[in-house]
Amino acid sequence: MHETALIQNLIVVAQKTLEEHNVKRVNSVTLSVGKLSNAMPDALSFAFEAMTQRGSLKGAKLIMKEIPVTVCCLDCGAEYNPLNFPIICPKCNSIYYKITQGEDIFIESLDCEF
Numbered sequence: 001m002h003e004t005a006l007i008q009n010l011i012v013v014a015q016k017t018l019e020e021h022n023v024k025r026v027n028s029v030t031l032s033v034g035k036l037s038n039a040m041p042d043a044l045s046f047a048f049e050a051m052t053q054r055g056s057l058k059g060a061k062l063i064m065k066e067i068p069v070t071v072c073c074l075d076c077g078a079e080y081n082p083l084n085f086p087i088i089c090p091k092c093n094s095i096y097y098k099i100t101q102g103e104d105i106f107i108e109s110l111d112c113e114f
Helices: 002-020 041-051
Strands: 025-034 061-067 070-073 097-101 105-113
Touching: 002 025, 002 041, 002 105, 025 041, 041 061
Parallel strands: 025 061
Antiparallel strands: 025 105, 070 097
8 A cells, every 4th residue: 555655755744844844733734636646545544644643743634635637739739638548639639648747646735833
């Protein structure tokens, strides 16, 4: 389950930020999750809850936002959000594309009390 490793890394990054800014309490962590990231939201939530029972993130709420898939057509340059596979450009019907968004997972924000 790679979700546990993802949350563990998220906690390490968040704790470094919290230490640098003398944060007293974290109310919530907003996590942006790409639709193609292969991360399961339920597993991320479970791992977050299990790994934040102690420490600076204790009691923090996890908020997840899904990042849609965006691709760029390699033939005509159109950017679009495909809804399903196969991915076909709606402008020129090309099947050649580059994924430009939707594979990442990152901390969007930390809601903290100082």
